[in-house]
Amino acid sequence: MDTVQSQENIEISGEFHKRISDTNRDFAHYWFEHTLWHWDFWLSLALAVLPWLLWIMFRRRESQARLLLAGFTMLIISSWLDFLGIIAGSWFYTGKLLPTIPSYVPWDFCLLPVTVMFVLQIKPRGLPWLKGIVFAVLTAFGGETLFQWLGFYVPLHWNQLYSLPIYVALYLICHRIANMSTFDPLTG
Template identity: 25%
Template sequence: MKQFPSYERVQHIQSLADTAGRDNWVYAVVFTYQWWILVALMIIPYIVWWKIVDRKNFFEITTYGLLVALFTGLLDAIGVELDIWDYKYDLVPLLDVLIVYDVSILPITYMLVYQYFQTWRSFAMAHVIVAFVFAFVFEPILMWLDIYHPSKWTHSYSFVGFFLVAIFLRWLMNRLIKKSKSF
């Protein structure tokens, strides 16, 4: 009969891993060129978005972006936890997810598509392109930069995921808007 580690043993191992991860970040990640790229990717999209966001629909667009950040952050955390992918470099050492993608790159891109492509058809077509670029251009670049390491994941899976997240969250936003108008 296989014996499993106790809760206390698991917590101890997790604590050691967390400490090692923070030490690695301090001594091997922060201020590397990859880290500076992540800093830029965190800040620049927000500057661009702030200049071009439709102020009349600011609340709706921002709500959609927050849903994207919440949903992609959750999916990213699940993927890392299940060892489907991992990140060698990150902006901060506190989370195992690629926070820059989850709270900047993806939400900003998705909000811009949401703002500019009003019909379902144009929205879906735009997101086919976005999903393709994220999966087959940006992911290989992140791999080349040694930031992103997929282990049980393919770019094709990412393509489908990027697309389905956008479609599902637009559908959800439409439902929320419709529901709010019925009150």
């Protein structure tokens, strides 16, 4: 079939795709041999499941939809930024729950969204920028340091100080979404 894209561009993109696919297959083989069913896999699984169980038990049910929307926003943005950091060569992960993108499921899909949902519930009328700073400091210097010590997170060209404004901004975005007054009931 004739395409608008030049055949040369298609072939070059195909070569890159093949190299990426081969690397992903090699990593999956390594993961099956060296991570699956080992301590780091089990810890990652616990870090993926426990936050959501805690949230189910301690969430404010009357605010559940707003909190989930804010948490989902955190999940989407943080996993996208995480992906960009990895492809830029700024960091990588070991001990992965899954040998795929998203990069580190417990962090992007569980710990960050659940933590932000809990922080949003605490003193909901408190100063959002102050809560954002506390969230950022605890996440960057607590969470990232712990994961670095575990060997799960390996920064290459990244400093925790770079994470601070990003985490503050992410919290403020989630706060704004959780406090939107545009929620109307569904009509049919």
